[in-house]
Amino acid sequence: MTSAPARVAHRLIPQSGPGRVLAASNLVFTLGSGMYLTAGVLYFTEVAHLPAGQVGLGLMVAGLISLALGIMVGHLADRHGARGVYASALLIQAAATAGFVVADDFWSFVAVVSAATGAKAAGVAARSPLIRQHGGDRPQQFRAYLRAVTNVGVSVGALLAGSAVQAGTATAYDLMVWATAALTAASAVFLAFLPPISPVRAAAGPRWIALHDRPYLLLTMLDGVMAIQFKVLTVAIPLWLVADTAAPRWLISATMLTGTLMVIAFQVRASRSVTSLPSGAAAYRRAGFAFLAACALISLTAGIPGWAAAALLITAVVVHTVGEVWHAAAGFEVSFVLAPEHATGQYLGVFGLGAGLAEAFGPGLLIWLCIEWGRPGWYVVGAMFALTGTAVQIAVRHAHDNALRHASRPAEPAPRPAR
Incomplete structure (x- = not known):
């Protein structure tokens, strides 16, 4: 008789090789990402001795440069084979990451961080056709599984980076950078064990079909607004906790750990309940109202005793993370279902524009509204999420109608398989 843990593991582990x-x-890739996310900024300020303002400006420039790369590289993956394009993006990212150790001024920093960030965005788009091909009957659920795996890797990577931060020496930070580069390169080696995917030719119509799909672009923009929620836990809450509450500072780590563990435990389960465009639209709406509730709870933590602020913050993080897993599951569903198979990489590259814009502008918006304005700003941000989640339902309906109009345009097969 199979034990309960074994049954759970069987449901979570992908069936196909x-x-x-x-x-x-x-x-392997996210182990390195976890180290960089935890201590990358500290590396440039503590080892490269760049002012924090220059680091922030450089990261914004890198984020903006990477926006267009996702679309272009996604198109290349569709046309020339996703496995090779994805592996190339990983190797370029590994080389650029290793270049951090020689970035000792602003312009060299912008060059290497732009290359690394651009290659990462390109890799996300190039990986999409692989997920569709090897994700089984429900690639959306497989994508949810990968997100849970990502949180495991990032968590372990963050712990590894903690030793470098604790040591605080240039040698320790340099070793962290080399380890991140090596893990990124190693993740590309695994792809040699994947069977190649034959490229497909475009259907009749414009070459950049995703950029002409206005309903899909609208959905991308709305998802980008929702994606600002990812910066609530990593930017707004830490700054709010320190400046406006009496909660202990160690609670910053506790809030991050709470969110990470919940994603690991519940992302796949949430994805199982989102299996159609209507259920995806409904999940967006639920996520928006969950974010509104979480923002309201956070706003109440100012001016109360530390223990009460801590309890409210943890509660808010739990509510926010419930919204996060709904948002992610909804995004996986609608972005895959509405992307034609012959242009998966291009469409998912376009869909990534929303998250890229949120990455570039979300921190500044949250700081302005929630930190500088204070309590009223949290209500504005929460209302923004709730209204956006509701608006997605209309956008999904229009995008679905548009996809049906183009469903009669099948892709031509490639003249020969990928080598």
């Missing part, structure tokens, strides 16, 4: 290879590659 290629799916497991992709998951292993993703885990």
Whole structure:
């Protein structure tokens, strides 16, 4: 008789060999990502001795440069084979990351961080056709599984980076950078064990079909507004906790850990309940109101005793993370279902524009509204999420109608398989 843990593991582990290879590659990659996310900014300020303002400006420039790369590289993956394009993006990112150790002024920093950030965005788009091909009957659920794996890898990577931060020496930080580069390169090696995907030719119509799909672009923009929620836990809450509450500072780590563990535990389960465009639209709406509730709870933590502020903040993080897993599951569903198979990489590259814009402008918006304005700003941000989640339902309906109009345009097969 199979034990309960074994049954859970059976449901979570991909059934196909290629799916497991992709998951292993993703885990190795996110170990490095976890180190960089935790201590990357500190590396440039503490080792390269760049002012924090220059680091922030450089990261914004890198984020803006990477926006267009996702679309272009996604198109290349569709036309020339996703496996090779994705592996190339990973190797370029590894080389650019290793270049951090020689970035000792602003312009060299902008060059290497732009290359690394652009290659990462390109890799996300190039990976999309692989997920569709090897994700089984429900690639959306497989994508949810990969997100859970990502949180495992990032968590372990963050712990590894903590040792470098604790040591505080240039040598320790340099070793962290080399380890991040090596893990990124190693994740590309796993792709050699994947079977190649034959490229497909475009259907009749414009070359950049995703950029002409206005309903899909509208959905991308709305998802980008919702994606600002990812910066609530990493930017707004830490600054709010320190400046406006009596909660202990160690609670910053506790809030991050709470959110990460909830994503690991519940992302796949949430994805199982989002299996159609209507259910995806409904999940967006639920996520928006969950974010509104979380923002309201956070606003109440100012001016109360530390223990009460801590309890409210943890509660808010739990509510926010419930919204986060709904938002992610909804995004996986609608972005895959509305993307034609012959242009998966291009469409998912376009869909990534929303998250890229949120990455570039979300921190500044949250700081302005929630930190500088204070309590009223939290209500404005919460209302923004709730209204956006409701508006997605209309956008999904229009995008679905548009996809049906183009469903009669099948892609031509490639003249020869990928080598």
